[in-house]
Amino acid sequence: MPGQQNFYATPTLVGQPGPPGGPGQPAAGYPYGQQGPYPTVPPPPPSGGGGAGRAVLWVAVGAVVASAAWAAGVFLAGGKGADADLRGYTAPANLCSSTDYSSFETEYPDDDGTPTHNSLKDAALEESYCSINLKKTGSSYADAYLSTQVDLHKETDPGPEFTAMWKNYRERYPGYDVETVEDIGEEAYLVSEDTTSGTTSGSLYATLAVRDGWTTYTMSYSTYLSSYDEDKDPPSLEQVTDWLKADSKTTLDQIKD
Template identity: 70%
Template sequence: MSTPPQPPQPADQPAPQPGQPAPQQGVPPQPTAYPYPNPQSPPPGNFYAQPTLVGQPAPPQAGVPGNPYAQPPQYGPVPAPPSGGGGGAGRAVLWLAVGAVVASAAWAAGVFLIGGTGDSADLRGYSAPSNMCSGADYSSFKDEYPENDSSATHNSLKDKALDESYCSLSLKKTGSSYADAYLSMQVDLHRKTDPGPEFTATWKNYGDSHTGYDVSPVKGIGDEAYLVSQDTTSGSSSGSRYATLAVRDGWVTYTMSYSAYLSSYDQDKNPPALTDVSDWLKTDTRSTLEQLKN
């Protein structure tokens, strides 16, 4: 089979050999949207680039020996910039590499600073008992309510994020068959989050979210404490009296709540005044917090 005729070639170029593509004439370099120098060729002014000798294979890249697709390591020693005469593109590539190394180091440092210590809860030696009814002090109420509650309820929670213990009991005057008032105590040890901002928002502003309650800050108990109270009796035979003392000490919160309800059949057993109840709450809360410390 005869060879097809070849197109005429310019005088300054040799005719192509069989199996080789004909050279293209007058094709200018194609534009690109990539704003940085071609990573496969050394940027202008980079005197570290090694020339490739004609007829010799390119030197192997770092990575798996003999693997032509291996990529060079992303982070390594950053060479010093040329002392002078380096091109702007070369300096841009150099500073990109420096920025990548610095950013990587800063990220690693941030991880160690944020998560390195683990437990940073400010628990101040407090512990949550398994039975809050026996772990709390409410002796100030005994003179008014001497009868013991044989059916008091309690529960507790132990978790890496929160330790909690709770007690609810009935208060009875002498000779009462039914509860004349109710008392509850709860301690929370916040192990992962600081309860301070939410505690302040909840109790300092309790009167804004609950109509008819009085809120007073209490000094000398924990880091902050608030007394919330309400009296709807107004000298009648119905209504209720309510008071809660809420305390935060570090990442530990404690609440002690009292409530009493008037009815027509126990008018001779009126509940104590809220001023007395408030004093009892403060006294027993101080004592309980001391007991809960190791």
């Protein structure tokens, strides 16, 4: 697919859904920080008695040993410093050329001739992003918006933070629904919000977030009734959910070595 390609000099934040900020706007990001916890030296025993100084010394020595054991455990368990488990995925310079959205083409048959894409390659993170305008037949402007993003975490296991953020998404945004999705990657969640029922100004939003090893992936769809012509209706949430699942599986297969 044609498009523009930009290379960033510094790592960006991994995409996540949030309350839509407007048509075509990319979602807000979230950071993957370093995993903890970190060891601390316990307080010394109460003063007094000839053995107090020796007790403090042994506490300090014990803390050093514990720190070394903790660091070794993190390395062996797959924390920072371990080999990245990328499962064979790549982050292509033009993710749009590898993004399958054929499930959406019956609803939106008009091709977006200029999808937006960018990418990042860094020792810690490789990232690719694609944004596509979806159009119904005869539409002058986009009727809906689709984006995909893949992140290869090359130094830190994203698993704990990925699970915490997506599985508990409603704790931050109570209006959203969260569903665990089976048979896609190691774990996957569907986050959605549908306010279109019986209104003329509602919106439909859904993101499928997938983690497979140290690779994370999202495909997001959004539409606003205000962007639709009066004689055109948006798809149902159930349809969008099925499309996201089918096209994400194909896309993930296409970005593997």
